[in-house]
Amino acid sequence: xxxxxxxxxxxxxxxxxxxxxxxxxxxxxxxxxxxxxxxxxxxxxxxxxxxxxxxxxxxxxxxxxxxxxxxxxxxxxxxxxxxxxxxxxxxxxxxxxxxxxxxxxxxxxxxxxxxxxxxxxxxxxxxxxxxxxxxxxxxxxxxxxxxxxxxxxxxxxxxxxxxxxxxxxxxxxxxxxxxxxxxxxxxxxxxxxxxxxxxxxxxxxxxxxxxxxxxxxxxxxxxxxxxxxxxxxxxxxxxxxxxxxxxxxxxxxxxxxxxxxxxxxxxxxxxxxxxxxxxxxxxxxxxxxxxxxxxxxxxxxxxxxxxxxx
Amino acid sequence: xxxxxxxxxxxxxxxxxxxxxxxxxxxxxxxxxxxxxxxxxxxxxxxxxxxxxxxxxxxxxxxxxxxxxxxxxxxxxxxxxxxxxxxxxxxxxxxxxxxxxxxxxxxxxxxxxxxxxxxxxxxxxxxxxxxxxxxxxxxxxxxxxxxxxxxxxxxxxxxxxxxxxxxxxxxxxxxxxxxxxxxxxxxxxxxxxxxxxxxxxxxxxxxxxxxxxxxxxxxxxxxxxxxxxxxxxxxxxxxxxxxxxxxxxxxxxxxxxxxxxxxxxxxxxxxxxxxxxxxxxxxxxxxxxxxxxxxxxxxxxxxxxxxxxxxxxxxxxxxxxxxxxxxxxxxxxxxxxxxxxxxxxxxxxxxxxxxxxxxxxxxxxxxxxxxxxxxxxxxxxxxxxxxxxxxxxxxxxxxxxxxxxxxxxxxxxxxxxxxxxxxxxxxxxxxxxxxxxxxxxxxxxxxxxxxxxxxxxxxxxxxxxxxxxxxxxxxxxxxxxxxxxxxxxxxxxxxxxxxxxxxxxxxxxxxxxxxxxxxxxxxxxxxxxxxxxxxxxxxxxxxxxxxxxxxxxxxxxxxxxxxxxxxxxxxxxxxxxxxxxxxxxxxxxxxxxxxxxxxxxxxxxxxxxxxxxxxxxxxxxxxxxxxxxxxxxxxxxxxxxxxxxxxxxxxxxxxxxxxxxxxxx
Numbered sequence: 001x002x003x004x005x006x007x008x009x010x011x012x013x014x015x016x017x018x019x020x021x022x023x024x025x026x027x028x029x030x031x032x033x034x035x036x037x038x039x040x041x042x043x044x045x046x047x048x049x050x051x052x053x054x055x056x057x058x059x060x061x062x063x064x065x066x067x068x069x070x071x072x073x074x075x076x077x078x079x080x081x082x083x084x085x086x087x088x089x090x091x092x093x094x095x096x097x098x099x100x101x102x103x104x105x106x107x108x109x110x111x112x113x114x115x116x117x118x119x120x121x122x123x124x125x126x127x128x129x130x131x132x133x134x135x136x137x138x139x140x141x142x143x144x145x146x147x148x149x150x151x152x153x154x155x156x157x158x159x160x161x162x163x164x165x166x167x168x169x170x171x172x173x174x175x176x177x178x179x180x181x182x183x184x185x186x187x188x189x190x191x192x193x194x195x196x197x198x199x200x201x202x203x204x205x206x207x208x209x210x211x212x213x214x215x216x217x218x219x220x221x222x223x224x225x226x227x228x229x230x231x232x233x234x235x236x237x238x239x240x241x242x243x244x245x246x247x248x249x250x251x252x253x254x255x256x257x258x259x260x261x262x263x264x265x266x267x268x269x270x271x272x273x274x275x276x277x278x279x280x281x282x283x284x285x286x287x288x289x290x291x292x293x294x295x296x297x298x299x300x301x302x303x304x305x306x307x308x309x310x
Numbered sequence: 311x312x313x314x315x316x317x318x319x320x321x322x323x324x325x326x327x328x329x330x331x332x333x334x335x336x337x338x339x340x341x342x343x344x345x346x347x348x349x350x351x352x353x354x355x356x357x358x359x360x361x362x363x364x365x366x367x368x369x370x371x372x373x374x375x376x377x378x379x380x381x382x383x384x385x386x387x388x389x390x391x392x393x394x395x396x397x398x399x400x401x402x403x404x405x406x407x408x409x410x411x412x413x414x415x416x417x418x419x420x421x422x423x424x425x426x427x428x429x430x431x432x433x434x435x436x437x438x439x440x441x442x443x444x445x446x447x448x449x450x451x452x453x454x455x456x457x458x459x460x461x462x463x464x465x466x467x468x469x470x471x472x473x474x475x476x477x478x479x480x481x482x483x484x485x486x487x488x489x490x491x492x493x494x495x496x497x498x499x500x501x502x503x504x505x506x507x508x509x510x511x512x513x514x515x516x517x518x519x520x521x522x523x524x525x526x527x528x529x530x531x532x533x534x535x536x537x538x539x540x541x542x543x544x545x546x547x548x549x550x551x552x553x554x555x556x557x558x559x560x561x562x563x564x565x566x567x568x569x570x571x572x573x574x575x576x577x578x579x580x581x582x583x584x585x586x587x588x589x590x591x592x593x594x595x596x597x598x599x600x601x602x603x604x605x606x607x608x609x610x611x612x613x614x615x616x617x618x619x620x621x622x623x624x625x626x627x628x629x630x631x632x633x634x635x636x637x638x639x640x641x642x643x644x645x646x647x648x649x650x651x652x653x654x655x656x657x658x659x660x661x662x663x664x665x666x667x668x669x670x671x672x673x674x675x676x677x678x679x680x681x682x683x684x685x686x687x688x689x690x691x692x693x694x695x696x697x698x699x700x701x702x703x704x705x706x707x708x709x710x711x712x713x714x715x716x717x718x719x720x721x722x723x724x725x726x727x728x729x730x731x732x733x734x735x736x737x738x739x740x741x742x743x744x745x746x747x748x749x750x751x752x753x754x755x756x757x758x759x760x761x762x763x764x765x766x767x768x769x770x771x772x773x774x775x776x777x778x779x780x781x782x783x784x785x786x787x788x789x790x791x792x793x794x795x796x797x798x799x800x801x802x803x804x805x806x807x808x809x810x811x812x813x814x815x816x817x818x819x820x821x822x823x824x825x826x827x828x829x830x831x832x833x834x835x836x837x838x839x840x841x842x843x844x845x846x847x848x849x850x851x852x853x854x855x856x857x858x859x860x861x862x863x864x865x866x867x868x869x870x871x872x873x874x875x876x877x878x879x880x881x882x883x884x885x886x887x888x889x890x891x892x893x894x895x896x897x898x899x900x901x902x903x904x905x906x907x908x909x910x911x912x913x914x915x916x917x918x919x920x921x922x923x924x925x926x927x928x929x930x931x932x933x934x935x936x937x938x939x940x941x942x943x944x945x946x947x948x949x950x951x952x953x954x955x956x957x958x959x960x961x962x963x964x965x966x967x968x969x970x971x972x973x974x975x
Contacts, residue, residue, distance in 0.1 A: 044853075047853050047855065048854070048855050049855055050855050050857045050859075050860055051855065051859045051860070052860045052861070052862040054861075054863070054864050055861060055862070055864055056759065056864065058681065058758070059680075060680070060758055066843055066846055067839075067843070070839050070842035070843045070845075070846060073842040073845065073846070074839055077838065077842075078838075088834065088838060089820075089829065089831075090829055090830055090831030090834040090835075091830075091834055091835050091838055093710075093830050095713060096701060096710070096830060096835060099700050099701050099706060100835070103700045103701060106698070106700060109750050110753065110754050110758065113750070113754030113755065113758050113759060113878070113883075114680075114759055115759065116677070116759030116760045116864070116872070116877045117865065117872065117877070118876055118877070119865070120878070121877065121878020121882065121883060122878060124750065125882070125883045125885070125886055128746060128747040128750050128751075129747060129886040129887050129890065132597075132740070132743030132747045132887070133743065133890070134743070135746075136736045136737075136739040136740045136743065139713065139736070139739035140732055140735055140739065143720075143731075143735050146717055147717075147720055150826070151827035151828055152713075152714070152717060152828065153827065153828065156827065212864060212865060214862075216850060216854035219854070220850075285886065286889055286890070289890045300732055300733075300736065304728075304732070306720070307720055307728040
């Protein structure tokens with residue numbers, strides 16, 4: 001039941017989140033902006049176009065958007081966003097969710113390679129490079145967070161923080177939060193790692209991979225990117241500020257409150273991210289590993305802190 | 311039951327080897343393949359029977375002078391015998407179609423190699439183990455040299471392999487001889503009961519660790535592996551990479567945990583560090599390699615590194631009194647051995663299928679095989695998914711278990727554990743990430759897009775026997791990925807054969823850890839993914855445009871149709887990683903500019919060459935080889951051809967020996 005609510009929330013809300021972030025950027029840069037509903041209008045327009053098959057592409061190219069979107073849906077169902085009882089027991093393990101999201105990225109990278117264009121290959125190569133470097137930070141942060149709960153089960157981690165809200169201010173939690181925030185930015189392709197609004201071959205990563213996609217395929221990819229961003233922001237919110245989240249077996253009122261709290265938290269995080277992007281430039285690709293090494297160091301410090309400062 | 315099954319398997323191997331020598335050329339591949347596959351099937355049955363409780367032992371004093379042959383199969387050996395049998399079934403079926411051109415020697419030696427692999431885990435005395443070990447080394451060496459007449463590199467690879475494997479053998483021999491001398495007997499039961507002084511225990515462990523690690527391809531003893539695997543015929547590569555390297559792991563577990571019974575914590579931290587180093591170094595070299603079989607060889611080093619990391623963690627937990635975690639880590643390591651055997655067999659066989667169809671191993675010259683070799687492409691994709699440790703692949707399950715054992719270690723394991731375990735988690739994570747990059751490259755560049763060369767353009771699908779061999783391996787991978795619980799009883803029995811304690815993992819659909827909190831359900835993940843895909847397809851039917859796909863030109867910047875030369879290659883794909891890990895890999899490149907005769911400013915042609923040498927080989931082995939060569943040269947001065955000198959040497963040696971004897975007595 002909670003899984004269904006979460007999927008519906010993410011399906012409906014993810015494009016709105018992206019629209020809101022674009023609107024905030026536009027206003028801060030002195031533009032009028034297209035309005036929060038624009039991503040939904042774009043999706044509708046794309047879905048109505050005739051699908052195309054670029055020459056020389058095959059089943060990998062066609063399957064990639066579906067698999068990407070499917071991993072986003074499963075992640076949305078598995079992460080405890082509105083309630084701490086594990087929505088999909090056996091899937092909602094932090095490692096499993098991270099690996100599922102990586103599977104989505106891999107599918108898209110293979111789709112980019114299947115086109116055989118230089119753009120597709122370039123985007124795929126950069127995407128998997130960043131994916132490989134992000135992995136250690138994620139897993140070591142998970143390690144740090146799981147020490148207190150004694151498990152990597154997401155519901156257990158979120159539940160243990162919900163029971164003891166002040167633990168959020170411990171060094172372990174703060175360091176892990178910083179590390180995971182950097183990783184979230186890298187995974188979702190936001191500034192300073194990737195610029196979602198660029199189409200210059202020297203700078204783009206994600207957009208280079210999806211250059212050959214059009215129509216309904218592109219709609220799926222756009223929606224899945226937005227959903228991944230919402231799920232990861234929601235996960236950050238649940239891990240570090242689980243206020244308002246519903247416990248196990250609660251009534252519809254508590255679930256409603258939890259949904260509202262989730263929307264507010266994700267909106268605040270998205271607004272912060274969008275506002276930060278206005279003041280920052282994209283990093284050179286080969287400076288990104290330094291940023292990720294820094295986040296890995298923070299994650300390692302978080303584990304050390306969890307051992308030495310219990 | 312176990313005994314008769316194992317005897318049937320070994321007997322079938324010998325009969326097949328003899329038959330392969332005498333049957334006519336026309337049916338030789340068929341006879342050898344079916345015989346070896348049947349032997350492999352009996353091997354699986356023997357291994358499963360042993361793992362599920364049929365412990366069996368026998369002493370055959372007539373077979374070997376002095377010591378006799380002592381065989382015994384317990385659950386631990388059974389797991390390795392079953393894995394070997396499974397790999398043998400797949401490779402033998404595949405070889406019927408693949409190895410048709412090979413001569414009678416190759417067909418005859420292959421079953422003997424399988425027999426030696428089945429006997430190593432069943433050996434129950436030092437001499438039996440060493441004889442089986444040497445038989446394994448010799449038969450595999452002959453098989454590596456199978457194609458030496460066609461390519462000069464094969465001979466060189468064979469020399470490296472022969473030297474490294476015999477140095478490893480010498481280390482194992484030295485360690486076990488010392489062990490047996492202290493124990494006063496050479497059967498494993500006597501060794502188990504022996505009381506050794508601590509110094510001798512340390513020497514025995516380190517010597518056998520070095521010997522067995524060299525067989526497992528552990529850094530820095532891995533140098534033979536990326537040479538021998540690419541040059542061997544592909545079904546032999548699969549057997550070596552999926553079954554033979556496991557024997558190194560078996561040896562370390564058998565001697566370290568079983569016969570020596572634990573030991574000092576630093577033993578296992580050394581093992582863990584060697585495993586972590588191998589995992590990282592192996593996958594890094596694989597990520598930047600553009601030779602498909604070399605890439606797979608380095609990936610073997612990585613996976614054996616992960617297994618050894620698990621074994622090291624298990625030993626460390628066992629001696630630091632956390633038996634729950636020790637059992638969990640060893641279960642994870644053994645499960646990874648099984649998983650690795652499955653996907654590496656599949657990948658090497660698929661690489662061989664590509665090699666047969668195109669004649670090239672260089673990813674930069676491949677591509678476009680998706681339409682030309684559809685079955686091989688799908689099967690390689692399954693193997694690549696498993697190897698990159700993503701769900702729903704099988705390596706994801708074993709790496710998840712391994713991570714669980716490390717993560718739960720923190721509160722209990724003291725400062726050494728608190729420093730080691732987070733780093734080990736980081737190493738596993740980075741190697742998993744790099745494995746993703748490696749296999750996206752291998753599959754995406756090797757099989758997708760358009761052909762980058764004429765040979766790939768003309769490729770055709772392999773014969774049905776080869777595809778069926780790969781399909782069996784893929785089926786095993788799928789079962790292991792979705793229902794890992796089917797092998798859990800055998801693994802639990804194997805773990806409890808060397809470590810005391812309750813079973814670490816239980817469950818049917820969900821894997822449930824015992825003693826620590828953790829559950830995962832690979833089947834549920836796969837079902838959820840399938841349901842999500844169905845949901846999305848339904849949603850697309852409702853809202854999206856339903857017209858047929860229109861063919862469209864690729865975006866070529868308006869510059870006309872794109873040629874295959876404009877495609878991204880494996881080298882360019884790996885370039886960002888190569889730049890990030892520049893300091894570790896130390897790539898070499900030279901640019902050769904030839905100017906036109908009339909003017910130095912007009913360039914006639916530019917030659918660019920870039921290669922990434924194995925740095926450990928350069929730094930560690932080159933100086934040793936140079937020193938050995940120098941020693942040989944200076945020793946040659948002694949042999950100047952004069953008979954008088956030679957007689958004088960003999961006289962001096964004899965008197966010297968007599969004097970030493972006189973002084974010592």
